[in-house]
Amino acid sequence: MLATVAIPDDIVELILLRLDSLVSLVHAATTCKQWRRVVADAVFRRRYRSLHGPPMAAGTYHNGERFERPHFVPSPSATIDGRHFSLDFLPDDTYCIWTVRDCRGSLLLLDRLQLQPGNGGGYSNLVICEPLARRYEIIPPLSTFANCVQLGAFILVDGDDNAEEGCDGMSNFRVLCVVHGHYKTRAGMFTSGSSYWREETFYSLWASIVGLTARSIYLYMNEGRVISMDLRTSEFSNFLLPSIIEGWDEDDRIRHRMTITAGRDNKERIVVVHFGCKVKVYARLDGGSCGAEWALEKTIEISEAMGGVHRHNRDWDLIQTASLSLHRAGSVLIQQEQGGSSRAKCFRLDVETREMELLPDHHDMKVEVPLSPTLRACIDHDDGDGDALCILVSSLYI
Structure with a gap:
């Protein structure tokens, strides 16, 4: 032989x-x-x-009506049985409102608001799950104070912004959550295998997420102060917005007018919608670390970037990235209200190439x-x- x-x-x-x-x-x-x-x-x-x-994207999860669980819709190009991605293995949802917050690789992050019949109150938990493996974990709340507002919740991965390499299913994940209430902003990191949050507290009248990249999340804390958190080291730093920035003011719409992203060179960019029709991009000068060391890099006329497609006489707004899976280096998300009952169309604007791409509903979460x-x-x-x-x-x- x-x-x-x-x-x-x-x-x-x-x-x-x-x-x-x-x-x-x-x-x-x-x-x-x-x-x-x-x-x-x-x-x-x-x-x-x-x-x-x-x-390949297996499909997308869509948030349902008030007491309905999010439902899965298979991708047309994926010949799969959508029943394998059902969320029927999650805990009993009597008087629960489920909302998909993020999706990364094969993991899904949901917010579970448990209502208390009779008094109109309730409490919220984050739930992370892997639908195909039919496994889930309930994450304790970051804050137990009443009237706290969740500003954002995200699944993070280790290494580069590569979902497949960094995400190891339910055995290895990190969740970032930011809440605000009672003049305090809490940013917490929860790691698989842990039972508690590692958190940092900042005092501010109000706060808003104004940027999410593969490396950092940016929080606007009013009076021009921005706090950034390194997603890999959990270290915080802060800077003041440069006085040269135009097109925004101190009100509750700042998150629709300004965002912070990272270019393909990994350097920070402040992007502002100016008068609802043009985008101004500010870059930090080499060696700069304070607000005075930023400079206007370019101005983009949105109508020119559109190339004559979907032109309307309505203002444009920035959309803060709701998931790292939506982030692309050198790009921001913008939308224009359609009027009437039509939903706003979402576009990805590449501020380096000045190209625009029409996106599906950015609230839908794709699972790979x-x-x-x-x-x-x-x-x-x-x-x-x-x-x-x-x-x-x-x-x-x-």
Whole structure:
């Protein structure tokens, strides 16, 4: 009998990189332990993603009516059974209002407002879940004070802004939440496996989120003060908005007129909608750290960026990014009211190329086909269960 000669891992990797179907790749991973090990390797996944693009979106979650759970709508290009993404495994929702707050990779973050019949009160919890694995975790509230307003809640990932590489399912996640009430703003970080928030408190009459990038979140604290939080180190810093900025004032609409983003060079940009028809971009000068060291970088006429498409005589507003999955370096989200019963159209404006892209409803949250968690599960089950898991997940898409 001829001896079996093992194919070196680097040759197997070159072969598997040529597969252009996610389903084929999952099937290949069920062939043997060696192939599973190659496909599940982080370096391989980065190379595969760079060659074939991001994972396919399985579909989107839409928030329902008052007491309805969010429902899943499969993507037309994804041949999957939407029932596998149902949220019927979550806790009893009697007198509950569920709202999707964020989606990252295969994880979904929801706000669960439990109403108390009779007195009109209630309390809120964040719930993070992985629909395909039918697992969830209830996160304790960041603040137990009444009348606190949740400014935002986000799923964070480790490493670069790459959802597939940083998100390891329910075993490894971080949640950022910002609330304001009683003249206090609390920013807290919750980590999987923990039972408490690491939080920081700031005193301010009011606060608003005015920017979210892959590295930082920005909070406007009134009187021109902006506090930024490094999402990787949880360290805080602050600066004053430069006096040269035009087109905004101290009122409750500042979040619709100004946002802070990061360019492709990872440097901060302050973007302001001026008179509802043009965008001004301010960049921090090299070595600058205070408000006086910013300069106007460019002015963009929105009508010119539109190229004559969807022109209306209505003002434009900025939209604060509600999820890191929506963030793109060098870009901001803007919308223009349509009037009547029509919903506002959302666009992504690239402030570097001056190009605009019409987006689907930015309130809908896309969930990705969870390739990497599945393959990691396969490796963890060398007794044969891993093959069964891979085959089961593959069957969802074919």
